[in-house]
Amino acid sequence: MYRRMVQIRHFEEHAAEAYAQAKVGGFLHLYIGEEAVAVGAIAAVREEDHVLGHYRDHGYALAKGCDPKACMAELFGRETGLCHGRGGSMHLAEAARHYWGGYAIVGSHIPIGAGMAYAMQYLEQPEVVLDFFGDGATGNGIFHEGLNMAALWNLPVVFICENNLYGMGATLAEESPVRDMIIKAEGYTMPSVQCDGMDVLSVYEAVQKAAAHCRSGQGPYFVEALTYRFRGHSMADPELYRDKDEVTRWKALDPIPKFGEFCVEHRISSEQELAQVKEEVEAEMLEAVRFADQSPWPDPATVDQWIYAKPIDPEAIATGPDQLSSVEG
Numbered sequence: 001m002y003r004r005m006v007q008i009r010h011f012e013e014h015a016a017e018a019y020a021q022a023k024v025g026g027f028l029h030l031y032i033g034e035e036a037v038a039v040g041a042i043a044a045v046r047e048e049d050h051v052l053g054h055y056r057d058h059g060y061a062l063a064k065g066c067d068p069k070a071c072m073a074e075l076f077g078r079e080t081g082l083c084h085g086r087g088g089s090m091h092l093a094e095a096a097r098h099y100w101g102g103y104a105i106v107g108s109h110i111p112i113g114a115g116m117a118y119a120m121q122y123l124e125q126p127e128v129v130l131d132f133f134g135d136g137a138t139g140n141g142i143f144h145e146g147l148n149m150a151a152l153w154n155l156p157v158v159f160i161c162e163n164n165l166y167g168m169g170a171t172l173a174e175e176s177p178v179r180d181m182i183i184k185a186e187g188y189t190m191p192s193v194q195c196d197g198m199d200v201l202s203v204y205e206a207v208q209k210a211a212a213h214c215r216s217g218q219g220p221y222f223v224e225a226l227t228y229r230f231r232g233h234s235m236a237d238p239e240l241y242r243d244k245d246e247v248t249r250w251k252a253l254d255p256i257p258k259f260g261e262f263c264v265e266h267r268i269s270s271e272q273e274l275a276q277v278k279e280e281v282e283a284e285m286l287e288a289v290r291f292a293d294q295s296p297w298p299d300p301a302t303v304d305q306w307i308y309a310k311p312i313d314p315e316a317i318a319t320g321p322d323q324l325s326s327v328e329g
Ligand SMILES: Cc1ncc(C[n+]2csc(CCOP(=O)(O)OP(=O)(O)O)c2C)c(N)n1
Pocket: 056, 104, 105, 106, 107, 133, 134, 135, 136, 137, 138, 162, 164, 166, 167, 168, 233
């Protein structure tokens, strides 16, 4: 979990640098500060479980085990990218790893996650769905539709709300009548828990419990992770809406050194081993940038490829999601 968090941090620091050099187009939303949420949650479930989330998505992809080289090349818009350069930063996805993206329309993937959970229930598959979104998304109508159907049909989906206190430049108080997002889950009789999103073990524990609940057929669960993004909403954000002291206070809670200290204190790793992890990850990310930079652009003649899914063979549906994962195109 320590290595994964460091991977996300270093990946994004390099991505920010590449963005400033105009090597990455479009928007770039950094997850820096929130790494413990994706890492703790995804470590708490099985590899075959399904994950989807919003546009601040590099952390989910890396925590799901996607190759950092392919992720970086995707940001650079290259053919070697995770989605052949067609998706970019906000639309990372890898079917084979059951990582389904990366959605730019706020809240849009909430009912999609419920729908995937419905598929698991219908096919009698044991997998659960982790559906990540922000505090801002809970103000969208589609959030309520998704929670309503998930609760009504007892679907195996863990809704994970990353409450980072802001939706773009709007503070929580400006966007929501309640400060605690778990209150919104109560309206759907959904069990819920708040966890410390700056502490990877707190997230791990909460999601482990939530996923076990879903897997045992008891229906959906709502996890609220209290967290904070250390950078602006996107690279284009001058951050005029928040106090620098507030950012400094949250940075003192940085989940990476915090978990590093825990590992040393409990003799899980030595300081030298943690330093070695950082060094290895840094080399891996430098290689990812080099790979992305040297990769070819997509051939304009192939512009319509990798955009739409092929029609799915009904027999593949009947035989289960592993067959679906191999559908390409
Ligand atoms: C339906 C919709 N409305 C507005 C936007 C513009 N928008 C992009 S991100 C965002 C804020 C979302 O905040 P939150 O859900 O808290 O996620 P965070 O960025 O804090 O991780 C908004 C309003 C959008 N992408 N989609």
